Amino acid sequence: MRTTVGIIGAGPAGLLLARLLHRAGIESVVLEARDRAYVEQRQRAGVLEQGTVDVLRAAGAGARMDREGLRHDGIELRFDRRRHRVDFPGLTGGRSVMVYAQTEVCKDLIALQLAGGGPLLFGAEAVAVEDVDTPSPRIRFRHQGREDVLECDYVAGCDGFWGVSRPTLPAGVGQVFERTYPFGWLGILADVPPSHDELVYARHERGFALLSMRTPAVSRLYLQVPEGTKAEEWSDEEIWRELELRFETADGWTLRRGPVTQKSVTPMRSYVHEPMRYGRLFLAGDAAHIVPPTGAKGLNLAVGDVVVLARALAHEKETGSAELLDAYSATCLRRVWQAERFSYDMTTLLHRAPDATAFEDRLQLARLERIISSRAAETDLAEAYTGFPLA
């Protein structure tokens, strides 16, 4: 099998890249290890930055998002049993975000790809990426019980943090910047209308909690839990009780309960691999970097990377110049590090470290007080949350 761009992974990065390349008249083949149902059901991100929304619309993948997505003009910060709303449009000159689940973004992109794009093979696991430092890289993959080879001009490693692309890089080629956190998020999906119409980020002595939603009828809620916690260790009753404690306010706000339909724990990590390119292999999305989910940046970073990559490949096709491909890593990393910084700031602002001292507790509260009392500080948060420029 032969194509121009071999894409490993049908997460948001790989699927959107295939779509953008198709529109630029560049052939690609997407290899995805899992089956379609798995990819379409995998619960992950849900907040799309303004820039991501604009990109999906321009790619012809925005129709259902515009019908069913929920435009959000702010978030609520909650601490000391008080509530403070951050007004995004008012602080950023009109920017907002869209709540539309990653599962739905993937469904929309898969439907478009299967309807008129290049090949998208499910159950096709890449096992090796070879010769990326030559003009003819190859991806070895397993599909329907057979070993096969995809020959291409470029390889896009969109295979997430645990994929095969990044480990392909020869030792010593890159540098890793990493931080792990001594806690994770226990997340639930519940069949109950959200108790608030915007996301609520709660800082509490017992730990962080986040109220989010997938649709007007489905709530998504998270609790900070110690690293290594298993979802089964928490009963539904214990989860609801803990959420009520952490979201409690002085003005009598109440949390609606409903049947829990899904429960899982997400570890927290910050990770960047530099550079994001080696030869003809380009890493995009979680394959190159991870952020803790507190800043809602993971999916949005993946989108930013593939926009830059698609533009660079189109430029090379049109002009013969590899100038933008050569700049790919540096261009993406500028935005990646801003998202890393913001995600780290939000995480340390709102979570309680197991060894936090009374001094650090007071500092956290002082940082929150600063945000709600200074328009400059609040604007900084609103600008970062609604998104950094794509390139």
Ligand SMILES: Cc1cc2nc3c(=O)[nH]c(=O)nc-3n(C[C@H](O)[C@H](O)[C@H](O)COP(=O)(O)OP(=O)(O)OC[C@H]3O[C@@H](n4cnc5c(N)ncnc54)[C@H](O)[C@@H]3O)c2cc1C
């Ligand atoms: C459990 C979890 C919860 C998250 N929650 C949030 C959140 O609330 N908010 C937020 O902003 N972000 C969240 N994220 C991050 C966000 O979902 C990711 O940043 C986003 O999925 C990145 O997209 P991607 O396409 O780069 O990678 P992925 O979505 O990971 O896609 C990679 C794809 O590659 C496939 N693949 C892997 N190896 C191979 C192989 N060898 N051959 C072929 N295919 C392969 C995988 O099956 C997968 O489909 C979460 C991530 C996780 C893991």
